[in-house]
Amino acid sequence: MAENRLDTAFRSYETGGFFDEMMDPQGAVRPHYRSFADGFRGMPEGTFEEKRRAVDQAFLRQGITFNVYGDSQGTERVFPFDLVPRIIPADEWERLERGLVQRITALNLFLKDIYGNQSILRDGTIPAEVVLTAKHYRREFVNFKVPKDIYIHICGTDIIRDERGEYLVLEDNGRCPSGVSYVLENRRALKRTFPDLYERCGVRPVEQYPAELLAMLRHIAPVDDPRVVLLTPGPYNAAYFEHSYLARQMGIEIVEGRDLLVKDHRVFMRTTKGQEPVHVIYRRIDDDFLDPTVFRRDSALGVPGLVSAYRAGNVALANSIGTGVADDKVMYYYVPRMIRYYLGEEPLLASVPTYLAGEPKDLPFILDHLDTLVVKAANEAGGYGMLMGPMASAAEREDFRARIQADPRNYVAQPMIALSRHPTFVEPGAFAGRHIDLRPFVLFGEKPVIIPGGLTRVALRPGSRVVNSSQGGGSKETWVLYGDAQEAKAGGQPVDDEPRAPAEESALGEEKRA
Amino acid sequence: MLSRVAHSLYWLTRYVDRAENTARLIDVALQLYLDLRPTAGARGDRWLSLVESSGEEALFRTLHAEVSGLTVTEFLVFQEENPNSILSSLTQARENARMVRDQVSSELWEEINRLYLFIRSPQARALLRDAPYELFQQVKNGALLFQGLMDATLVRNEGWLFMRVGRNLERADKTSRLLDVRHATWPPAGVPAPESQEDLLGWAAVLRSASAWEAYQSLYGTEVSPERVIQILMLSDDFPRSVRFCAREVNEALRSISGAPRDRFTNEAEKLAGRLVAELTFSTVEDLCAQGLHAGIDSLQAKLNAIGEAVFGTYIDQSFRLPGDFELRQQEEQQQQDSPVRDLP
Structure with a gap:
């Protein structure tokens, strides 16, 4: 298998007993990484370091940065980007995709239920007090019908792989998750950096995300030709780059709370030509801050009266109010039950x-x-x-x-889960295994849409499992290969096609540890 | 267009032009003071006139005990506390650009971002020490590239019109200030006359700093006369940095925003801009200097400010209370919602 090994840069590479995304335990390159490895092998030493610097410079120049909190100088940093892509073969992705669609479908049915008939609580499938005492449960919205019955329009589900390479859902983020702009910008950067590698491997595109997002937002509008806006907390927010990036890509206005006003339960924005109606708000502000007349009174970011307009059905919000209850880590435990209860299916993705x-x-x-x-x-x-x-x-x-x-x-x-690792560029000329996770972005509009891949985050420090950027965390490109990509199905880690016994049963019973 | 966006676009161009013109202002002073050999006492006074012309003398005094080339350039270039320093202007420009990133081309954004990163880099500080001319050249070039990108990459929509208003209001003001650097040598009334060879060098330096040297030469030849310098900088119809030219640009842009005809006005800003254009159209250099050019420039600046305020009142004023900046910022930062930059399990 010598031809499958990367030479010099990988000579001292060790999988260290973890599940390595690229190398099997014998040190051979897994089949779906072979095209990449072949293209990579031809690269002169030093090239990688050069390219990495060039990409960092480009990010800084383009202002693809996040703000460091509590810093009056307004310090901005580049979110470190590792140029070795994480590759997911077509069949693995297909299973992930089905699992994610199943999960968001169940979560939306669950939210509709607990803000409606509450049948899952009445029959005791999930203890009522757990839901009703959840911090983000919005009692005020019981029996309120949200547009098209969709609560979570955009979901960022965090996924990890354990020591056997099994994909596990770690948590659901149903309150306007962020990070998708890095997916799109990383793709752009890597395409420029390694155009040939890209073509050789057959990678599915992600660039359609803003168009899909806009289509979803228009789908929930109360009128035929809606005005869609993105509501940001403002330029001091860490994710402001993402807000303005998405607004630009969708061709919609990015607004702050003070740009909007509500009259007769309708939302308007203040323009140089007077007030113009707004129909859909992609809000990147927490529930608590949305409307000072309903939630936190001291909110300086929200729009007084917004909730009244929402209740009147004159404006749609994505995500809806009250989805935070699905992010409650206690609710995570019950998701497999929701899937069985609403869909009559077994969960396709295992939980921790x-x-x-x-x-x-x-x-x-x-x-x-x-x-x-x-x-x-x-x-x-x-x-x-x-x-x-x-x-x-x-x-x-x-x-x-x-x-x-x-x-x-x-x-x-x-x-504790022994997270999978991935070869990562750590110093001039050397690669080492670093722990990673994955956040795919699920859109739920007319039908569920998931762009192939998502944000792969990597803990850059040796042994670290922390991907926080201030502690040496970074991101990677995620490549999902086309189904016809060579060898995608051959060899490698045996794929466990059986839906795994969901976590909850074992959790309540016998001891179970990783 | 959102009022807030119009506001940011307006200030974006104003601040870029302000940074550029501050660079020009120091550049002309450097040229003047290197060419001339003043007595020890006079040197500081000259530098002080630069601070005076920016209207920040009181602030300067609180920050610096001594008036010298060193303290004045520090104050005008890098001083964070000076809201009009080049560094502050570019920071403000970039902050405004960030707020309207979705409205401008990526080329334009990247240029302002680059200029901002440059002025905050150690290289910029080293340049001021070792090759100040080079530093000002870089600021000017960056600003000019910005202007060019604005013209070459932006859609001619309402936002562009607000940018034109901001750019030309600022430019008219700063061209007059550039001229005003020399006011110490002017008579209380009437057109300044050439005092000496050194004085003429000073007038020539003003022209160069306004990028007007070649324009002047092609119109009038190489002989420098104060009257002609004032003519080209204040009243030229064709030179794009002249006060008259800029006032016309402001007037036209304002009318394009509202669609008002040339001989009518629909709001205060248009009324004031129209009046200023008429005044500059039907004035000669003698008229401008009747009460002394320094006083004439003062009154001009007051009129430009009034137009700026009227634009704000007409298009941008928001009728509700804005929360304190600090409070707003804190809440903006709190909205983490689950940023990608956080921890794994």
Whole structure:
């Protein structure tokens, strides 16, 4: 198999006992990476480092940066981009795609149900108190009919692979997830950098995303020829680049709260020629800040009266209000039940085994295993409210023990997953394995649409599983290959076609650890 | 077009032009003071006139004890606290460009972003020390590239008209300030006369800084006369940085926004712009200098400001209270929603 090995740069590459996306345990290149490896082999040493610098410079020049919070100088950084693409063969992607569509379909039915008849709560399939006490459950919107019955229009589902290469859903982000602009800009950058590699491998395009997004937004409009706008918190927001990027790509206006006003339950924007009607708002502001007359009174970002216009059916919002309940980490545990309940199907994508501190059976187990488990607060994001048991100090564990006991409803625990790794450029001329995850973006309009791939995030520091950019996190291109790509189905990791037993059963019962 | 967007486009071009003209202003001063050999005391005074012309003398005094070429250039080029320094202007320009990125071409955005990154780089500081002429040249060239990209890549829509208004209002103001750098040598009334050979060098430096040297030569030959310099910078119909030329541009752009005919006005901004054009059209250099050119320039600047305020009042004023900047910024930042830059499990 010597012809399948990359030479010099990969000579000392080790998979280190992890599932490596590119190399099998014997150190041979997996079939779906062979075209890439062949093209890559011809590259003179040093080229990679040069290209990487050029891409960084281009990102800085184009202002593809994010703002660093709490920095009065307005420091901006480039989100580090690793040039080695993560490649997904056609059949794997197809399974992922079906699993994601199944999941968002069930989540939307669930939201429609809990804001409507609540049958899943009435018959006890999911405990009512868990849903009704969820931090982001919006009691005010019970019995309110959202346009076309769609709650989550855009979903960013985080997916990881375990030590066996199995894809697992880590969490759903149903509140306007971000990151898609990096998918599109990374693609543009890599195409310019390695045009020949690109062609050789047969990569499915992602550039249609803005058009699909706009089509989805128009689909939920209350009128035939709608005006669609993107509502941003403003230029100081970390994701502002993405907001303005998407607005530009879709050819719609990017507005701030102060640009909008509501009269007679209709939304207008303030223009130089007076006030013009607005019909669909792709909002990138949290529920809490949308309308100071309904939610947080001190919101300076929202539009007074927006909720009244929404209730009157004169404006559509994407995503709808109240979808945050689906992001609750306790709800994650129940998603497999939702899929069976609403769709009568078995979940196609496995979940991470999850223990609920709110379950009397699980609580003692969690407290006894704080040194091995990952504990998460149900409604915190961005790595806050999380205990990584094996890495934590005794004091941190005791702190979490107290927190869990004080508020068991809002804590869940999961085994540590040995995330898959991917060759990543780490220093001039060398490649090493780094942990990665994947966030595909699912659009739910007339029908579900997923652009092939998504954002692959990588923890750039050796051994690190943290992809936070301030701690050395970065991104990669994600290549989904065309079905006819050579060897896509041959060899490599055996593909487990059986839908895996969903996590919840085992989670409640016997011990299970990774 | 959104009012806020019009506002940002207007200020984007104003700030770029402001940075460019500040570079021109220091450039002319450098040329003057290198050509002339003043007595020790006079040197500081000359530099101070530069600060005066930017209207920030009080601020300057709080930041610097000594008036010298060094402190004045620092104040006008890199001082963060000076809202009109080149660095502040380019920062503001870029901030406005960021807000309207979806409205301008990527070439235009990248150029303003590049200029901003340049002025904040250590290389820019090194240049001011080692080759100041080169630094000002780079700022000017960047700004000119920006103007060119504006003309070559932007759709001629309403936003473009607001950019034209901003650019030409700022330019008219700054051309007059460029001239005003020399006011210490002017008589209280009447057209300044050539004082000496050195004085003529000074007038020539003003022309060069306004990029008017070649235009002047082709019209009048190489002999420099104050009256003609004032003519070309204030009243030329054809020179694109002259005050009259810029005022006409403002007037035309304003009328294109509203569709008002030339001989009518539909709002305060159009009325004031129309009046200023008429005044400049039916004035001679003698008229401008009747009460002394310095006073004439002061009154001109007041009129340009009034037009700017009227534009704001007509098109951009939002009738509701804006939250404090700090409060707004905090909330903007809080909206993390789940940014891609966060932690794995």
